[in-house]
Ligand code: COA
């Protein structure tokens with residue numbers, strides 16, 4: 001049975017676009033519940049500027065208060081050296097560095113040209129010097145909502161430059177749900193050819209309903225690591241038109257049904273997923289938490305028993 005590794009990003013990507021501040025206590029309690037569900041990794045928060053992402057201004061406190069379960073990696077998003085210092089101080093298990101493959105999105109999101117981001121992140125990698133594993137999330141790899149197409153060579157070029165700096169993993173992000181399965185298959189093939197030795201993760205948003213189809217295309221191309229967000233929350237506040245990540249529980253439910261080993265206790269995860277509307281104060285897009293698993297059957301109406309008698 002192929003093992004698939006899930007990284008839960010609800011408290012980072014999921015929460016960062018929510019308008020109403022989610023109390024620190026609620027974030028800590030949610031991470032603690034997720035820690036018991038079988039995730040390989042949880043992206044707890046981000047060490048970004050509190051002006052850019054006010055929702056995650058409590059990053060230190062959250063990292064300090066969560067209960068760390070052995071076997072679960074607690075990662076954090078980091079945009080610059082200052083963020084890396086804060087992340088190390090908070091004893092993150094991994095630093096997830098971020099930059100965009102689109103110049104326009106990088107300027108909108110990180111307020112600097114891509115080359116400045118690359119230089120800053122290279123400096124972070126030198127500073128960390130192997131003390132903590134580094135993952136790099138490359139945004140807008142399947143298209144930029146402002147520029148349009150991002151050529152695969154540009155994506156592969158940044159991937160190559162980070163691979164040369166010795167990172168452990170790369171996350172290929174579809175920031176605003178522009179990817180389609182054929183495109184995913186092509187990019188995954190190219191990535192697997194060149195970076196098979198790295199941990200390759202795919203990060204999809206379901207903005208146009210193609211999220212799970214893209215997961216399937218990636219799995220068929222040999223990818224075994226995915227980001228997902230409970231309830232299907234999420235989105236980059238600096239990418240116009242952004243909306244939710246793929247719902248973790250929907251993706252895990254699909255892969256479970258297909259016979260993959262996700263390591264997740266889906267029953268337990270769905271119980272947590274059902275708390276999401278209350279936590280964020282609105283309905284969420286995830287479907288399986290509402291519909292139940294395909295194995296959760298309904299009683300037949302009384303009329304069926306009568307009809308069974310009649311037609312005996
Ligand atoms: N953590 C906390 N504060 C930070 C910081 C960090 N990692 N990086 C910068 N700051 C602070 C500076 O101290 C400064 O504070 P001050 O105004 O009180 O002096 C302020 O932010 C501006 O610093 P500067 O270096 O000029 O940054 P900037 O305004 O050009 O912003 C980023 C650059 C990268 C820090 C900011 O755009 C950011 O955090 N973006 C994150 C976007 C994001 O997470 N998007 C969603 C995920 S893809």
Ligand code: ZN
Nearest residue numbers: 013175235236
């Ligand atoms: Zn995202």
